[in-house]
Each structure stands twice: as C-alpha cells, then as structure tokens.
Amino acid sequence: MNCPPAKQLLAALLMLASLNILNNRQAQAELKLPAIIGDHMVLQQGQKNPLWGWAEPGEKITVSVNGQTHTTTADAKGKWKVTLDPLKVGGPYEITIKGKESITLKDVLAGEVWICSGQSNMAWTVSNSNDADLEIMTANYPKIRLISVPQVGTQEPQDDFNGKWEACTPQTVANFSAVGYFFGRQLYQTLNVPIGLIDNAWGGSAAEAWVNRKRLEEEPAFKGLMERWQQTEKNYDHEKSMAAYKKRLDQWKAAVKKAKSAGKPLPRRPRAPRNPLTGNHRPSNIYNGVLHPTIGYGIKGVIWYQGESNAGRAYQYRELFPFMIQNWRDEWNQGDFPFYWVQLADFRGEKPEPADSDWAELREAQTMTMSKLPNTGEAVIIDLGEAVDIHPKNKLDVGKRLARWALANDYGVKIVYRSPQYKSMEVEGNKAILTFDHVGGGLDLFDINTPVGFTIAGADKKFLNASAKIIGKNKIEVWSDAVAKPASVRYGWADNPILNVQNKEGLPLTPFRTDDWTGITAGKH
Incomplete structure (x- = not known):
C-alpha cells in the first residue's frame, strides 16, 4: 500500500530525527563504572588501587577520596583509569568521580581482598554445605563484602559483568562460595579488618579455559591441546547436534508411552548436548568471559579449588597449572601475589590393593607446583572427601586450611599451616x-x-x-x-x-x- 507524499515526508523526517537523537546519545557517552567498582566494595589496603570506567572520549575525569584527588582524560575509546594511593584500613569511605556527570560511591571499605576461583567445589554454596542452617543464620558480618561473577564462556574479552558488591548477611551468603566464605570469615575473625571476596568459580571448568589463549598458543607444551580444540572449533555444529537430540527426544517420548502402557520401567531421558564452543573447557573461554572484567582490580591473592576436570591429563597439569597462575600474575601486574589451592579430596570407591590412579597423579601435579612458583601453597584435604560424592559437604575445614596458609604467610600469624x-x-x-x-x-x-x-x-x-x-x-x-x-x-x-x-x-x-x-x-x- 502506497503512502501519500505528505505522509512519506513526515515518516522520513521522524526517522531522521530518531537517528539524530541516537547519534547524539552515542556521542555523549555517559559516565560509567564496571560492576567490580561500586558501592560497598573493598579496596586492598596497603597498596595503590586502580579504578577505571568509561566516559565520552577526551572527557576529563576527576576522582576524589579521603583527601586525595586524581585527574585523567578518557582515551579515544572512552576508557579512563586512575590509581588511588593506599587507603588506611577501615572506612567507610566515599569516592567521588566527576566528569560531565558525577558518581559517588558509598560505603567503601579498605581491607583484604581475595579471589575465590576454580570449579564446582569452589562454587559449592554455603546452603549446600554442612550445618547450612546454622551457618546461614549466623552470617551477620557487615564488614565482609561479597561479589559473584556470572558464568560467561566466550572468545571475546569482556569488560564488565552483571553483579554488585553486597555486605555478608544470611540472605547474601546462602548462595555464595562456601569455601570462600569460610576462608574469609576466618581471616576476618583473626585480623579484624574488612574482607572482600570475589567469587568467579565455574563448576566443571578446565584449567585451560582460565588462560589467555594467545599465551597458550605460544607455548609448545600445549600444542596438542590447542590442535585438538582447533579441530573441535572447525567441525562442531551445534544446530546439527540439537537436531539429533530432538530426534532422540521424540524416540524417548514414544518409548516412555510404550513403557507406561506395558507397566515397564521408564527409559532415561536423553541429555541435551552442551555447546563446547560456549562452554567451560574451551581454551580462554572463562578467561575472557569471567576473569577479564576483574583483571587489575587490587587484590591480596587468590584461593583456588580445581583439578577434577583435568585429572585425565594430570601430567599436562604439571605444566598447565603453574602456567595459568603465572598468566594471572603477569596480567594483574601486581607481582607474585599469593596463590593457594586445595588439593583434590578422596573420591570414588576404596580399593583393597594398590592400583594406578589419575587422581593421585593430579594431586602430585598440584604439589609439584609449590616448587615451581614462589608464594604458592596447597591445602591437603585427603581426609575430608566422600566416596560417592565429588562435592564433599565439609567446606568449613577446607576454608580453614586455606586460611592457615594466608594467616601464616601473609599476615604474620604464628601457626602451623602446612601439611607434612x-x-x-x-x-x-x-x-x-x-x-x-x-x-x-x-x-x-x-x-x-x-x-x-x-x-x-x-x-x-x-x-x-x-x-x-x-x-x-x-x-x-x-x-x-x-x-x-x-x-x-x-x-x-x-x-x-x-x-x-x-x-x-x-x-x-x-x-x-x-x-x-x-x-x-x-x-x-
């Protein structure tokens, strides 16, 4: 249907006006901060701390806190960054960020900041751990602050994520990392300083997914690993896999109907395929989607619980795990910050006679890492596992054993911290x-x-x-x-x-x- 000339002209003018408004909005970029920098955050005491965000290209930005002021200019892409001088432990502080607009960050504390990372045993929540009801109802620690990073698997480096800092309460702690919380709580109770915990764990993740892909491709030791993934990336067709799954699902539905009418046991539902291209094993996927938005934020160190997904390649882990740690340290540009991990727990059936074990070889690879890199440590939990559950519920003792390392090595507490x-x-x-x-x-x-x-x-x-x-x-x-x-x-x-x-x-x-x-x-x- 043809419009009259007047209506055509009006439609064109309206479209032009809309484009002008859109262009103006794009040109006048708003002052914006990443999720890792916000109200209630904890800044690492005793060191300089970067703060960054986005604004209009060329815009002058001024950041003020506790008597110090820093000025910078947004670059051609609108990115800006300043570095705060060390803040005295405690607070709360207010941080004012001014450009053409203004943002005031409130209730900011200075204390100890730790990243809580790894796979499902680090992701395992307080609500699923031993004595969850008692632990949750007593989790009133307003000076412990929590933030969680969502699981995003991608080959494109992300600059931000959907999350926010929150004070530790019964409501916020329930779905937070249990190992991370128990570690942080022990530090808080011992040191009596604010604690910031960044939970970025992803269940089932492989170590290679946490590493910068360029670094992996440059290292000859991982040539076979990368070639295997290059073949997967070349050949995998998720739409084809989903079509095959839907066919199996239709067959399953028909088999269920037949089994019900015959009074026979129902067949198991087929599992939907997981897309390896967006998953938690593809090299660099988690590095880009989860770690990258936090790189550079001031931290004291990292606690790590992972290895189950790499047990079948334990010898490779001897090189891959320290390589990953060094990659993080290089990109954080904060020196050899402490990195403490949990050795794999006991799991699967007990065997009366000696036998080979990939889990034993992975534990060995973890232990070897202490001799390869400085400022590293291992919490041994070979006594805390469960034969039939890869996720042991006793996370309290795991957190305490990690805390022993930090308290002794980083905070000067005179305690026994290392396993024989x-x-x-x-x-x-x-x-x-x-x-x-x-x-x-x-x-x-x-x-x-x-x-x-x-x-x-x-x-x-x-x-x-x-x-x-x-x-x-x-x-x-x-x-x-x-x-x-x-x-x-x-x-x-x-x-x-x-x-x-x-x-x-x-x-x-x-x-x-x-x-x-x-x-x-x-x-x-």
Missing part, C-alpha cells in the same frame, strides 16, 4: 626410612595407632600394601616381608586411599611417591 611433605628416603635392608618436612609438632596418627596408607615395590614396580611405623618426629619406617629391596614407597596413591598419618595439629600427610615412574596420564593432552 615427603623429603627423602634411605634404604636399610628391606626397610625404607622416610624423612618428612613441615611436620609441625611431629608426625601423628588418626583413629588407630598403626600407620596405614603405604605401599612398597621393588625394582619390578609391583606395589604391595606395606607395614609402617613412626620412628621419630619426622621419620617413618616402611617395609613388606615380600619386598627384599625397596625401590619405591607410595602413600595415599589412590583415588580414595585409606590412610591416617597427620601432624599433631591435625593436618594430613601430603600424598606422595618416591619414584618417578611413568604414570597413566603421561602423554595425554
């Missing part, structure tokens, strides 16, 4: 004499008065369950009458080992092996 760790072995006849470091008050036993969890092998590499005896504050004697000349001793070398050695402070002996024989995950990428 294998140092050396000497062979005397058919007995192996093991010496350990970091034993605290001395080696001790839990539950029964005989050490369990040791296996021993001769040069034939056939491991047998071994007898053991504590013979000093830091020494254990291990033997088997069936092994005349020991070549290797292992401890806790299983998915779910039966063991009982700890120090007198209750920190479990770190699982280990004295040999370097090739494991079952060697060469896997």
Whole structure:
C-alpha cells in the first residue's frame, strides 16, 4: 500500500530525527563504572588501587577520596583509569568521580581482598554445605563484602559483568562460595579488618579455559591441546547436534508411552548436548568471559579449588597449572601475589590393593607446583572427601586450611599451616626410612595407632600394601616381608586411599611417591 507524499515526508523526517537523537546519545557517552567498582566494595589496603570506567572520549575525569584527588582524560575509546594511593584500613569511605556527570560511591571499605576461583567445589554454596542452617543464620558480618561473577564462556574479552558488591548477611551468603566464605570469615575473625571476596568459580571448568589463549598458543607444551580444540572449533555444529537430540527426544517420548502402557520401567531421558564452543573447557573461554572484567582490580591473592576436570591429563597439569597462575600474575601486574589451592579430596570407591590412579597423579601435579612458583601453597584435604560424592559437604575445614596458609604467610600469624611433605628416603635392608618436612609438632596418627596408607615395590614396580611405623618426629619406617629391596614407597596413591598419618595439629600427610615412574596420564593432552 502506497503512502501519500505528505505522509512519506513526515515518516522520513521522524526517522531522521530518531537517528539524530541516537547519534547524539552515542556521542555523549555517559559516565560509567564496571560492576567490580561500586558501592560497598573493598579496596586492598596497603597498596595503590586502580579504578577505571568509561566516559565520552577526551572527557576529563576527576576522582576524589579521603583527601586525595586524581585527574585523567578518557582515551579515544572512552576508557579512563586512575590509581588511588593506599587507603588506611577501615572506612567507610566515599569516592567521588566527576566528569560531565558525577558518581559517588558509598560505603567503601579498605581491607583484604581475595579471589575465590576454580570449579564446582569452589562454587559449592554455603546452603549446600554442612550445618547450612546454622551457618546461614549466623552470617551477620557487615564488614565482609561479597561479589559473584556470572558464568560467561566466550572468545571475546569482556569488560564488565552483571553483579554488585553486597555486605555478608544470611540472605547474601546462602548462595555464595562456601569455601570462600569460610576462608574469609576466618581471616576476618583473626585480623579484624574488612574482607572482600570475589567469587568467579565455574563448576566443571578446565584449567585451560582460565588462560589467555594467545599465551597458550605460544607455548609448545600445549600444542596438542590447542590442535585438538582447533579441530573441535572447525567441525562442531551445534544446530546439527540439537537436531539429533530432538530426534532422540521424540524416540524417548514414544518409548516412555510404550513403557507406561506395558507397566515397564521408564527409559532415561536423553541429555541435551552442551555447546563446547560456549562452554567451560574451551581454551580462554572463562578467561575472557569471567576473569577479564576483574583483571587489575587490587587484590591480596587468590584461593583456588580445581583439578577434577583435568585429572585425565594430570601430567599436562604439571605444566598447565603453574602456567595459568603465572598468566594471572603477569596480567594483574601486581607481582607474585599469593596463590593457594586445595588439593583434590578422596573420591570414588576404596580399593583393597594398590592400583594406578589419575587422581593421585593430579594431586602430585598440584604439589609439584609449590616448587615451581614462589608464594604458592596447597591445602591437603585427603581426609575430608566422600566416596560417592565429588562435592564433599565439609567446606568449613577446607576454608580453614586455606586460611592457615594466608594467616601464616601473609599476615604474620604464628601457626602451623602446612601439611607434612615427603623429603627423602634411605634404604636399610628391606626397610625404607622416610624423612618428612613441615611436620609441625611431629608426625601423628588418626583413629588407630598403626600407620596405614603405604605401599612398597621393588625394582619390578609391583606395589604391595606395606607395614609402617613412626620412628621419630619426622621419620617413618616402611617395609613388606615380600619386598627384599625397596625401590619405591607410595602413600595415599589412590583415588580414595585409606590412610591416617597427620601432624599433631591435625593436618594430613601430603600424598606422595618416591619414584618417578611413568604414570597413566603421561602423554595425554
């Protein structure tokens, strides 16, 4: 249908006016801050802290707080940044940001800021942990501040996310990381300073998804990993996968109807395909979508609980995990900030005889990382797992063991913080004499008065369950009458080992092996 000329002219004028309004709005960019910078946030005390945002290109920005003022100009893309001088611990402070518009940030505190990262065991909430009702009802800590980063998987670096800082209350803590909360609460109760916790964990995530892709592509050690992903990116068709799924779903519905009429058990519903291109394993997906919007925000350090998704490639993790940590440190430009992680817990069925274990190899890779990078540490929880649940509910002790590392290393608190760790072995006849470091008050036993969890092998590499005896504050004697000349001793070398050695402070002996024989995950990428 043709419009009269007058109406055509009016429509054209209205469209032109709309475009002018739109162009003016785009030209006059509003003063904007990322979600990580807002009301109720905690700034890291004792150091300079970057603040940034967006405005009209070329716009002059002035930031003022507690007697200090900083001025900058937005660049050609509208990005601006200033660096605050250190703020005295406490607050609350008000931060005023002025350009053509003005923003005032209220209730800002200065204290200790930690990132809580990893996969599902870090993401595991307070509401799903032990004594959730008691923990939630008593979580009134207005000087502990929480912020969570949504799960976005992408190859395009994101500058912002949907989230906000909130004070810790029974309402806000329930869906927050349990390990993160218990860690932060212990710091707060010990140090009596404000605590900021940034939860960016993503369940099921692989370590390579947390790393800058360019860095991965430049490292020869990860050539096989990247080639595998390049093939997936080239060949995967999500629409095709969804079409096949819908076909299986129709078949399932028909089978359910038939089973009901026959009084037979119902078949299991098929699972919808996950798109690996937007998921939590694709290299750099989480780095871009989750980590990138927070890079540069002033922090004290990171706590990390991940590794389950990489267990099948544990040997690769020996390089990948420290590579990831170094990548974060490089991009944060804040030096070798503390990075403490949780070693994998015991999981799966207990086995009466020695066997290979990819989880044991992943734990070994985690432990190795402490000798590769400074200012790193490992909380051992080989005694806290559950055989039938990959998510052990006791997150309180996990948080406390991480907190021991931070309190001792970063805040000068005189406590035992590190699990005993294998140092050396000497062979005397058919007995192996093991010496350990970091034993605290001395080696001790839990539950029964005989050490369990040791296996021993001769040069034939056939491991047998071994007898053991504590013979000093830091020494254990291990033997088997069936092994005349020991070549290797292992401890806790299983998915779910039966063991009982700890120090007198209750920190479990770190699982280990004295040999370097090739494991079952060697060469896997």
